[in-house]
Amino acid sequence: MQKINNYKIILKYLFVPGLILTVAGLVPIFLTQTQTILYLTLVIVGSVFLFIWLVYLLVTGRSFWQKRSTQIGTNAFISTLSLLTILALINFIAVRYSPRIDLTENQLYTLSLQTQEIIKNLDKPTKVYVFDKEINPRDEDLLENYQRYNDNFKFELVDPDKQVALTQQFNVQSLGDVYLEYEDK
Numbered sequence: 001m002q003k004i005n006n007y008k009i010i011l012k013y014l015f016v017p018g019l020i021l022t023v024a025g026l027v028p029i030f031l032t033q034t035q036t037i038l039y040l041t042l043v044i045v046g047s048v049f050l051f052i053w054l055v056y057l058l059v060t061g062r063s064f065w066q067k068r069s070t071q072i073g074t075n076a077f078i079s080t081l082s083l084l085t086i087l088a089l090i091n092f093i094a095v096r097y098s099p100r101i102d103l104t105e106n107q108l109y110t111l112s113l114q115t116q117e118i119i120k121n122l123d124k125p126t127k128v129y130v131f132d133k134e135i136n137p138r139d140e141d142l143l144e145n146y147q148r149y150n151d152n153f154k155f156e157l158v159d160p161d162k163q164v165a166l167t168q169q170f171n172v173q174s175l176g177d178v179y180l181e182y183e184d185k
Contacts, residue, residue, distance in 0.1 A: 011056040018049030100148070111145055119149040127181040128155040131172045 025042030029035055102110040111119070128143060135157045143155040160167040160175065170179050 011053065014049050014053040014056070018046045018053055021046030022050065100145075109141070109145070111149070115146075116149055119146050119153055122150050122152045124183050125152050125154065128153075129158055129166070129170065129179045129181065130155065131158045131160050131167060131170070131177045131179070132175050133159055133161065 021042050023046070025039045025044075025046060029039050029043070100109075102108070130139065130143075140157065146153050147155065158166055160172055170177075172179075
């Protein structure tokens with residue numbers, strides 16, 4: 001009889017290690033985007049513990065789910081989970097489809113309509129090479145702005161001292177030279 005009571009105590013608190021193991025397995029999987037056997041084992045063992053705990057609650061404690069504290073805790077958990085899910089979706093959409101808004105008076109960081117049309121009409125891959133030791137952040141921002149309008153537009157910032165072969169291929173004469181590559185020209 002004492003052994004059965006010991007098992008009941010263990011099963012009653014199986015939720016805590018199950019939750020810890022599951023979270024310890026899921027967090028590295030989502031952060032590193034790798035699935036190693038250790039992470040998957042943690043998730044599986046934690047899930048099994050949680051499943052056993054739920055079965056124990058359903059079999060022995062029907063009154064557990066009818067307690068006011070359980071209902072309030074469950075509502076709070078579902079509300080928190082819903083809020084986190086909504087925030088994660090908003091964050092995903094914001095990162096994936098980040099609109100750029102230029103609030104300066106003269107639209108300093110917006111490409112002119114003519115430039116936008118030229119970039120949008122590029123039908124073949126076009127690449128810009130900028131040969132310089134230190135690239136001006138405004139130039140890099142401008143090139144990234146071009147790239148947003150068309151996937152065919154690419155750019156590469158080249159340090160002539162580090163990429164000597166490319167520098168010789170384009171016959172670069174001085175720092176700050178810019179070369180445009182369209183198809184094979």
